Amino acid sequence: MRYFSLNHKAPEVSFQEAVVKGLAPDKGLYFPNTIESLSESFFETIESLDHVTIAFEAIKQFVGNEIPEQDLKAILEDVLSFDFPIVEIDKNIASLELYHGPTMAFKDVGARFMARCLGYFNKQKDSQEDITVLVATSGDTGGAVASGFLGVDGVEVVILYPSGKVSDIQEKQLTTLGNNITSFEVDGVFDDCQAMVKRAFLDKDLEGKRSLTSANSINIARWLPQMFYYFFAYKALKHKSEALVFSVPSGNYGNICAGMVAQKLGLPIQHFVTGTNENDTVPEYLKTGNYKTKSSVATISNAMDVGAPSNFIRIKELHDHDFKKLKTNLSGFSYSDEETIEAINYLNETKNYIADPHGAIGFLALRDYLDSNDGIQGVFLETAHPIKFLPVIPKQIADKIETPTQIEALLHLEKKSFVISGYEELKHYLLNN
């Protein structure tokens, strides 16, 4: 498989090059040259296939012959070693829980897949150049990347996070692993972390000294495996409905865009719904036809505090840059923090279900869509375990949440981080370590 840059000013590359580079030299996102539908018999027999087989069928054309079948299956076996349960909330609404992995966020799947692909490529080379994964996080991404890359040979991970702005559990996930994971606690906000990462990628002094790559959803190896969730949900719900509507709480639009790739592969998805917090760039666009990015504002669903979603360009590409086409496939709704809390309370009181703020937004968006579209089976994606957002969950609900073993194990570990206040300190580290 070849990948081209969506800025159209860089050469096509292989899967491996796209994964190692992250972003094309013209700063465009990589996109697959072709997307071939899967066979009808695959969808007819999907109930009898296990998750690894389904994932292998879905991803194999995107990897091509760059990772042999046996090795790719072994990678997937390792990546998908936890559950993806469907919980029925109402007669036509189900929650797809994507938080049963090691860091209890859906980003585990993409981070683990990317880490293992890089690990595989490193093993194939004799004289290998170490790769440094540089990532800025507002909380969830960093933890999933740290856990996913822990102990991967030839890869060093450097994480930047805003001091005092991530939850205690998230901070433990970022700072306690050691080994090939280094964390910098930045005296500033998330945007400062992000700006330092961008500067490092453009810094000529680092060229030739460090091979830097990113691990956010612009990287195809983090983005594409997210399509597996949609296949797993279809497998679980096929007996109830032949076509599904998915509601996805969105920030950078990597997850929902991966679902649209699954749809292109032939998965019967009738419609997508995006739910956002007040960072409503995409719902506004769907209303007005006018795409206007904004600066992000802080909300209680902070993994979606994004005003300029990086993957939206991929969504446009998947719909041939045709606004009408996009509108028939995607609806969008945005919610305030108050509405989010109300939904968490409602789900707890009437459905005995505890949602995190992101999942609650997915639920609201699905309910609003189904209000005017009867008789459809909908699934909302529950993207993080509520324990990770305890401080913003109403106390009487928070008190009921049991601490999962993954989290329990973290709590007594010791935080190791370096406090930095500016880019020069990061650069000094990258040049001298």
Ligand SMILES: *Cc1c(COP(=O)(O)O)cnc(C)c1O
């Ligand atoms: C990252 C994240 C999102 C948003 O996903 P995108 O792919 O960036 O749209 C939603 N919920 C949680 C919990 C996240 O960590």
